[in-house]
Amino acid sequence: MTLAPPGLVFSGTVRFGTNVLFGPLDVAVPAGQWCCLLGPSGVGKSTVLQCLAGIAGQARAGTDAQAPLTHDGAARADDGRPLHGRIALMAQSDMLLPWLTVSQNIMLGARLRGQRTGKAGRARAAALIAQVGLEGLDHRKPADLSGGQRQRVALARVLFEDRPVVLLDEPFSALDVATRARMQDLAAQSLAGRTVLQVTHDPAEAARLGHRIVVLTRGGMIEAAPPDAPTPRAPDAPQTLATTGRLTRMLLDLT
Amino acid sequence: MRYLRIVVPLFLGLGLWQGAIWILQMPSFILPSPLRVAGALWHARVILAENALITMSEVVIGLLLGAALGWITAVGLAFSVAARNAVRPLLVFSQAVPVFALAPIFTLWFGYGMGSKIAMALLIIYFPVTSSFFDALMRVPAPWLAQAHVMGARRWQVMFTLRIPAALPGFLSGLKLAAVYAPIGAIIGEWVGASKGLGYLMLLANGRGKADLMFAALIVLAVLTLLLHRGVDRGADWFLARRTRSVGPDA
Numbered sequence: 001m002t003l004a005p006p007g008l009v010f011s012g013t014v015r016f017g018t019n020v021l022f023g024p025l026d027v028a029v030p031a032g033q034w035c036c037l038l039g040p041s042g043v044g045k046s047t048v049l050q051c052l053a054g055i056a057g058q059a060r061a062g063t064d065a066q067a068p069l070t071h072d073g074a075a076r077a078d079d080g081r082p083l084h085g086r087i088a089l090m091a092q093s094d095m096l097l098p099w100l101t102v103s104q105n106i107m108l109g110a111r112l113r114g115q116r117t118g119k120a121g122r123a124r125a126a127a128l129i130a131q132v133g134l135e136g137l138d139h140r141k142p143a144d145l146s147g148g149q150r151q152r153v154a155l156a157r158v159l160f161e162d163r164p165v166v167l168l169d170e171p172f173s174a175l176d177v178a179t180r181a182r183m184q185d186l187a188a189q190s191l192a193g194r195t196v197l198q199v200t201h202d203p204a205e206a207a208r209l210g211h212r213i214v215v216l217t218r219g220g221m222i223e224a225a226p227p228d229a230p231t232p233r234a235p236d237a238p239q240t241l242a243t244t245g246r247l248t249r250m251l252l253d254l255t
Numbered sequence: 256m257r258y259l260r261i262v263v264p265l266f267l268g269l270g271l272w273q274g275a276i277w278i279l280q281m282p283s284f285i286l287p288s289p290l291r292v293a294g295a296l297w298h299a300r301v302i303l304a305e306n307a308l309i310t311m312s313e314v315v316i317g318l319l320l321g322a323a324l325g326w327i328t329a330v331g332l333a334f335s336v337a338a339r340n341a342v343r344p345l346l347v348f349s350q351a352v353p354v355f356a357l358a359p360i361f362t363l364w365f366g367y368g369m370g371s372k373i374a375m376a377l378l379i380i381y382f383p384v385t386s387s388f389f390d391a392l393m394r395v396p397a398p399w400l401a402q403a404h405v406m407g408a409r410r411w412q413v414m415f416t417l418r419i420p421a422a423l424p425g426f427l428s429g430l431k432l433a434a435v436y437a438p439i440g441a442i443i444g445e446w447v448g449a450s451k452g453l454g455y456l457m458l459l460a461n462g463r464g465k466a467d468l469m470f471a472a473l474i475v476l477a478v479l480t481l482l483l484h485r486g487v488d489r490g491a492d493w494f495l496a497r498r499t500r501s502v503g504p505d506a
Contacts, residue, residue, distance in 0.1 A: 050401075053401070053404075053405050054404070054405070055401040055404055055405060084407070085407050087405055088405070088406075089401075089402055089405045091402075093398060095399060097399070097417070097420070097421075098498075098499045099420055101501070108406070108416075109406040109408075111412065111416050112406050112407070112408035112409070112412045112413065112416055112417070113406065113407050113408060113409065113412065114409050114411075114412050139501060139502070140501045141499050141500060142499075143499045143500065144500070144501045161406065
């Protein structure tokens, strides 16, 4: 990582037209920590990430109309410098470009910025492909990969970007249980030290990965204590299971 | 089995054709028999080939120029809102003008040679290519564009690295349509005023009461149009399929 990670601050209310989508919220992610934003589907969790990434209400694919999404409040880094250029994003859809190979997809950011990747860039991409366990698949195209492999490529793309802040929008929710658990381990190891804000609807995921866990409900937000163990926590450790249960109960009672 | 699918309809068509002549007692200067037309195809093969070469050159050049112009217009429109607001009403209005009505004007401007026919073919395919490619450029999935924004992409790079490749299927479907339309443009151009080409040959044969030659020219035109259409279709499908398939040492 080239830059020291900043903490994140998100506060205020998000409206869609005149309706309040959620809020008022006040979430702070300490620098270098992994924070899980846990909540039911449709509560607007992803919008928090989009506000931080500066893509909320962005014009839909090429049309000239803006979505009427407004956020009054703060979505910023706590060191006072702009977040743009310091963020990488990973979503449930892997967003791989189907006409590019695995290594071209990983280096997409450089290409979009008009930078030459060169020998050093290709070597780094190759090292990341090995790191996420996809050795020998450099020249594959996304159509020839499994869902788990595609998310590994997406993770490698995030690592290639080498940004101090990483926003995860339910990146593992479409994977089967074992693949998801392996991806959680890989992500926790490879993103350690960065400031991570992860949106999820899975209490078990929050219990495994979060240094902080914030439960988002229609009424507001509640901070929940994570298990007292380093991440990634074993899915079958008693503490993890107890936290999973506690979070599930909160979602049942509050949403 | 594959050949049967071509041969059976072919003989059915020829049978109906010959049957109509026998039953309706058609004189050969109205509807010549398949055999007479086959004879004309053979006897006039040199003239037919020469004129077919002219017509197909007009079609292919018109197709290439029209596709290139459509490509540039669509990218320009997708790139700039101002261009969109200024040019789109003009494009829509231009579609209200019957293209065929422009053929005499093109003959006036570009002369009796190939120029006016190329212009006609170009014009007739310009709009389908432009609108099909433009629509595809505007339909690029929003999450891809959002991700490019987060990555700090430049506008030009988003266009050339993301939007144009993503919209290529749209461009190719416009091109498939164009391959069907372009010959129509060239033939109309030749009817209005020409000294060469299959359209000219048909008018000439008609004027001299040579219905068999007229039909022979028509058949050559139909076969060539069909081949062009199939070629472009196959080529586009092959390219698109190949593009998302892994190639290389480990594929």
